[in-house]
Amino acid sequence: xxxxxxxxxxxxxxxxxxxxxxxxxxxxxxxxxxxxxxxxxxxxxxxxxxxxxxxxxxxxxxxxxxxxxxxxxxxxxxxxxxxxxxxxxxxxxxxxxxxxxxxxxxxxxxxxxxxxxxxxxxxxxxxxxxxxxxxxxxxxxxxxx
Numbered sequence: 001x002x003x004x005x006x007x008x009x010x011x012x013x014x015x016x017x018x019x020x021x022x023x024x025x026x027x028x029x030x031x032x033x034x035x036x037x038x039x040x041x042x043x044x045x046x047x048x049x050x051x052x053x054x055x056x057x058x059x060x061x062x063x064x065x066x067x068x069x070x071x072x073x074x075x076x077x078x079x080x081x082x083x084x085x086x087x088x089x090x091x092x093x094x095x096x097x098x099x100x101x102x103x104x105x106x107x108x109x110x111x112x113x114x115x116x117x118x119x120x121x122x123x124x125x126x127x128x129x130x131x132x133x134x135x136x137x138x139x140x141x142x143x144x145x
Contacts, residue, residue, distance in 0.1 A: 050127050054110055088116065090112035090114070
């Protein structure tokens, strides 16, 4: 889950440099297997001009047979990991579970975040370049469209 926050910080630090004010959405995803748990991650970042205005990261953890019986413990662990971000301005975190899938959705509205929220998520800068962000994510194994 720490990778989710690193991803969020990376996306926000790189942005769009074309200078136009039209919104553009970068949509990237990846799937990884970790200790019998399939992690499907999707990230959508909205760029307006040369600013990242919001980011939505969704992680679906598909529990394998080994962990299926420990789903409630897995959910509790995830919720406690993200609890410190719950009251941050401009940040919304939701955890859901259905069947053998646990989903964590983190939405960050950069335009509404205060300095405390940005610090907590390691967001240093919201400017950057759409293409550079896309290339950086693809280098990390994401597929972007």
